[in-house]
Amino acid sequence: MTDSPRRAAATAAIHAGRLPALPGVPVIPPVHRSVIYEFVDAGEFADVMDDASRGYLYTRIRNPTTDELGAVIAELEGAEAGLCFASGMGALSAAVAELAPPGAGMVAATQIYGQTHHMAATRPDGRLVDIGDTDALRRAAQGAAVVVCETVSNPSLAVADIPAVAEVAHAAGAALVVDNTIATPIGCRPLEHGADLVFHSATKYLNGHSDVLAGVAAGSAELIGRLAERSLELGATLAPDSAWLVRRGIRTLHLRVERASENAMAIAAYLEGHPRVRRVAYPGLASHPSHAVASRILDRFGGLMSFEVEGGRPGGEAVMDRVQLCLRATSLGGVETCISHPASTSHRQLSAEELAQAGIAEGDLRLTVGCEQVDDLIADLDQALR
């Protein structure tokens, strides 16, 4: 028998195994799954609870693993602070709720992710505008509190002239929020071009392995602090396991984006020369309307492209049916190449007129190019286009 009384199994099952800290810091930080935190005394507990000293209390408020991912995003985007959310839409919803409460006015690019388009289109104070039309943007931004655009849009691949958009938004007194999901911070850092807040669907390139749903935002410490307060109510908190996986994925972000960009450039050039392809939208091609802006704003042209095959919707569907290596799947930014049909998937909420405004043809196919050997991808598309 030791001096301390033997604990009952029920107690040991809960409290046993607390080991003293030993020298040696893990190179890869652990996942902090604990939702609650313990304090040395009542005073420390009260101080953390009152925010008199910064500490961990409850994971919806703060968690070391999500804090770590937030810090990584802040550094990658050149921001003072970063914050995690349960999804990309969680990040956008928090930003819009904070910057443009109902009635304050929201402007979004017509060329934007379908769900963001839907958000602006269904708000009584929402306006949609061609982000490349500066005069239209100037008119739309009057009286608005926020302008939302994507660095590179999906699937028309329009590249926003972020410095010009920021100038117009700021002159109207609106904040500029940029969705940098497709460009990634390897391709562009919108805050350096005048954006006030940048956000990502981290589900895509940041994680890169199609196995996590997550969102992140980065900006000034003041604005991120307001979003953190807001997200206490919204509750769109990222789970620590998901944050850990995204952080792990980011370790190879630069390699994946470089490889996907090289692959995409080769595929775009191949498709552009194919007799059955009517149009290829890829910002790296000199033929793309955004090529000049892209060359100025982007360090990498990225892995996303769209192309229109002859024969409209049935023509596009036939190619979809014949591919053998490219996966018929939605989303983007994973290591695997996926093909999809925007009119019936990501932009299904849009009417025929809205599709046309967003620059999407009924027969367009979207290709999110992964990291495979490019010859194999071209061979697959070649047999599918026969």
Ligand SMILES: Cc1ncc(COP(=O)(O)O)c(C=O)c1O
């Ligand atoms: C460009 C872009 N932004 C935002 C989102 C929304 O992200 P999430 O699905 O993580 O909420 C998506 C999702 O497809 C997207 O493609």
